[in-house]
Amino acid sequence: MDVISKWARLLLGNPQLVILVLTLVLVLGAILWVGNLVAPIIASVIIAYLLDGFANPLVRIRIPRFIGVLIVYLGFLALLAFIVFAIVPILSQQATQLVSQIPGIFTELRDALMQLPHRYPEFISESQVTQVAGAIGYEAMALGRGIVTASVSSVFGVITLGIYVVLMPLLVFFMLKDKERLIAWVIGFLPRDHRLLAHVWEDVHRQLGNYVRGKIIEIVVVWVATYFTFAVFGLDFAVLLSFLVGISVLIPYVGAIAVTIPVAMIAYVQWGIGPDFTYLMLAYLVVQVLDGNVLVPLLFSEVVNMHPIAIIASILVFGGLWGFWGVFFAIPLGILIQCVLHAWPRREQIIEETS
Numbered sequence: 001m002d003v004i005s006k007w008a009r010l011l012l013g014n015p016q017l018v019i020l021v022l023t024l025v026l027v028l029g030a031i032l033w034v035g036n037l038v039a040p041i042i043a044s045v046i047i048a049y050l051l052d053g054f055a056n057p058l059v060r061i062r063i064p065r066f067i068g069v070l071i072v073y074l075g076f077l078a079l080l081a082f083i084v085f086a087i088v089p090i091l092s093q094q095a096t097q098l099v100s101q102i103p104g105i106f107t108e109l110r111d112a113l114m115q116l117p118h119r120y121p122e123f124i125s126e127s128q129v130t131q132v133a134g135a136i137g138y139e140a141m142a143l144g145r146g147i148v149t150a151s152v153s154s155v156f157g158v159i160t161l162g163i164y165v166v167l168m169p170l171l172v173f174f175m176l177k178d179k180e181r182l183i184a185w186v187i188g189f190l191p192r193d194h195r196l197l198a199h200v201w202e203d204v205h206r207q208l209g210n211y212v213r214g215k216i217i218e219i220v221v222v223w224v225a226t227y228f229t230f231a232v233f234g235l236d237f238a239v240l241l242s243f244l245v246g247i248s249v250l251i252p253y254v255g256a257i258a259v260t261i262p263v264a265m266i267a268y269v270q271w272g273i274g275p276d277f278t279y280l281m282l283a284y285l286v287v288q289v290l291d292g293n294v295l296v297p298l299l300f301s302e303v304v305n306m307h308p309i310a311i312i313a314s315i316l317v318f319g320g321l322w323g324f325w326g327v328f329f330a331i332p333l334g335i336l337i338q339c340v341l342h343a344w345p346r347r348e349q350i351i352e353e354t355s
Contacts, residue, residue, distance in 0.1 A: 016196035017344075023190070023197055024340070040164055044171035050216075051076055051176060053209050069176045077169065084165075087239075094240040098266075105269050112268075196343060203339040208332055214299035219246045221295060225287050233280045235263075236270055245284075249291065251327055252311050256288055310334060 031042070051072050058068030117124050175182060190197065223246030230238035241263055248255030263284060271277045314334035318326035326333075 015191075015193070019191055019194050020197050020200060020340070020343075040167050041171060043164070044168050044175060047076075047168065048172045048175035048179075049209075050212055051172065052179060053213060055176065066177065069173075073173055073176060076172070080169070087243075090239050091243060094237045098237050098240065105265060108269050109265065200339050200343045203343065204336055207335050207339065211331065211335060215250060218249050218291070218295055218299055222246045222249055222287065222291050225290075226284070229283050229287055230280075233276065233283070235280060236266055241266065245287075250331075251315060252331070253308070254312075254315055254327075256292075260284075310338070 054075075055065070055068045055072045058071060059065050063071075223242050226245040227238055227242035230242055235241065244259050244262065248259040251258075264281065267277050267280050271280075311331065311334065314330040314337075315327055318330045318333050320326070322329075
């Protein structure tokens with residue numbers, strides 16, 4: 001206890017650490033407390049932060065900030081309109097078709113499993129296959145119940161989507177236009193001397209900005225490459241499956257493994273185990289290998305220097321805390337923690353500053 005109390009006194013005696021810890025606690029507490037109520041504002045802050053990274057280069061070449069913000073904002077609206085009116089309908093149509101075929105897909109998989117004991121009796125027993133088939137049937141029923149529940153709550157989802165579509169573009173525009181005023185307003189609540197907090201933010205801003213821009217490029221490249229691969233082979237639901245493959249890069253290691261399962265299932269149901277299935281999976285494997293060994297090192301060679309253990313731990317911890325959104329934001333949150341730990345003063349520094 002003496003060691004802990006002494007360490008606590010050292011920490012509390014360092015005002016920079018107190019400011020940093022209190023700021024992190026207050027921001028996290030506010031998000032957990034009223035996050036659902038102000039979700040459009042949080043989403044708008046994230047989008048404005050991303051778009052500001054595209055507006056800054058225009059400002060650096062002496063284009064007035066308002067004009068640069070307007071150019072980026074109009075480009076954002078055009079991209080949003082393209083996604084809403086061109087991409088979303090195709091994804092929705094293919095998702096609806098896939099959902100209607102899920103019972104048949106599970107039935108074919110179960111029938112294929114039941115044939116395995118006859119083909120490979122020395123490796124697989126009928127009892128093992130029966131247990132797996134029962135688990136598949138249970139999962140199919142659970143998925144059906146989930147689809148029914150989702151369809152019942154879709155009305156509320158449409159209302160929420162309408163709120164986002166109307167409010168978010170307005171919020172994003174004003175956040176971009178009045179960036180300096182908003183930052184000055186926030187800084188006004190901080191103590192005059194907040195060097196450590198400013199250092200952490202600069203580190204987070206540098207790494208997170210590069211990470212997000214790189215991930216956007218990676219998603220688009222992987223999505224397009226995978227779509228053309230699936231389209232050349234004539235795979236069903238090519239747009240939907242390639243979209244899932246593109247989004248899966250947000251979750252390192254786990255995403256690639258998880259998205260391979262539906263791709264293999266759809267390919268098997270469409271062609272069975274044959275040349276088309278084999279060639280498609282080989283081409284898909286080539287895309288994944290090129291992404292992991294060429295595209296990722298090219299985009300992230302100087303940013304997000306997180307160890308694979310830290311990445312997997314972030315996914316497990318934040319996914320366990322906040323489900324899908326925890327997994328979605330696991331790497332940015334991991335970057336924040338890494339930057340805080342990197343800037344955290346060591347014991348000798350704390351003693352020197354408090355003495």
